[in-house]
Amino acid sequence: xxxxxxxxxxxxxxxxxxxxxxxxxxxxxxxxxxxxxxxxxxxxxxxxxxxxxxxxxxxxxxxxxxxxxxxxxxxxxxxxxxxxxxxxxxxxxxxxxxxxxxxxxxxxxxxxxxxxxxxxxxxxxxxxxxxxxxxxxxxxxxxxxxxxxxxxxxxxxxxxxxxxxxxxxxxxxxxxxxxxxxxxxxxxxxxxxxxxxxxxxxxxxxxxxxxxxxxxxxxxxxxxxxxxxxxxxxxxxxx
Ligand SMILES: *Cc1c(COP(=O)(O)O)cnc(C)c1O
Numbered sequence: 001x002x003x004x005x006x007x008x009x010x011x012x013x014x015x016x017x018x019x020x021x022x023x024x025x026x027x028x029x030x031x032x033x034x035x036x037x038x039x040x041x042x043x044x045x046x047x048x049x050x051x052x053x054x055x056x057x058x059x060x061x062x063x064x065x066x067x068x069x070x071x072x073x074x075x076x077x078x079x080x081x082x083x084x085x086x087x088x089x090x091x092x093x094x095x096x097x098x099x100x101x102x103x104x105x106x107x108x109x110x111x112x113x114x115x116x117x118x119x120x121x122x123x124x125x126x127x128x129x130x131x132x133x134x135x136x137x138x139x140x141x142x143x144x145x146x147x148x149x150x151x152x153x154x155x156x157x158x159x160x161x162x163x164x165x166x167x168x169x170x171x172x173x174x175x176x177x178x179x180x181x182x183x184x185x186x187x188x189x190x191x192x193x194x195x196x197x198x199x200x201x202x203x204x205x206x207x208x209x210x211x212x213x214x215x216x217x218x219x220x221x222x223x224x225x226x227x228x229x230x231x232x233x234x235x236x237x238x239x
Contacts, residue, residue: 016234017057023230023234024043026217031221034221040226041221044089044210044227045067046091046234046235048069048091048238050238058234064085067091068088071092071102087108089106089107091110099120099121100124103121103125106132108132108170110135111137112135121134122165122167125167133208135170135173135208136158136161136169136171137175138154138174140188141176148174148175154199158204158206159202169204169205171207172192172209172211173211174210175213182218185220193224196209196224209223209224210225210227211223211228
């Protein structure tokens, strides 16, 4: 069974609960097929450009992790929803002039790709909040103009970021080129996992591989993803 994707955003809300069930089943199936059923995969519901009503529907069905790409949109939704139990992940491109807002409001940032951004998040994280969770974004296909560091830069940046106070380096994230077919889709995820294994070999306490989206999450789970970021398959088309 596949999640049903509404053609119009206003149809999304009614399908969210149903789609959530389907996606949870597909994730559990992928984990079993990959031989990692004791090893949970966290579902991050990517709610960018989706209405608050859709987020509330997902939260009502037990979904707690939400991902936003635009700082102000995310903060406005947090305020409108007002629930303390939800976990908010920033997954968009992060400019230095937005780091304070992100450090103040979000729980995770998946897209750190410069020491300067990490240092600002570290300085600006309010001391009364728990450490901000950080993933480094890797430009895994070496695409021109795409955010993320090269694989060869991962270890050095990770070592610097891991030393900063009030932020906690959790792992790596990637956004590969679109590929057709399971075998081709696994390739960039396998590369990210190798970089992750290398960090662990160097003694860094990383535990997160943020990889896999609506069209390739099964391949990502086979390569060890611990967080899949799913938007369209859960909420339908974006506004
Ligand atoms: C939009 C987005 C997603 C979700 O993509 P879908 O194809 O809608 O599942 C995941 N990760 C990032 C970084 C995104 O920007």
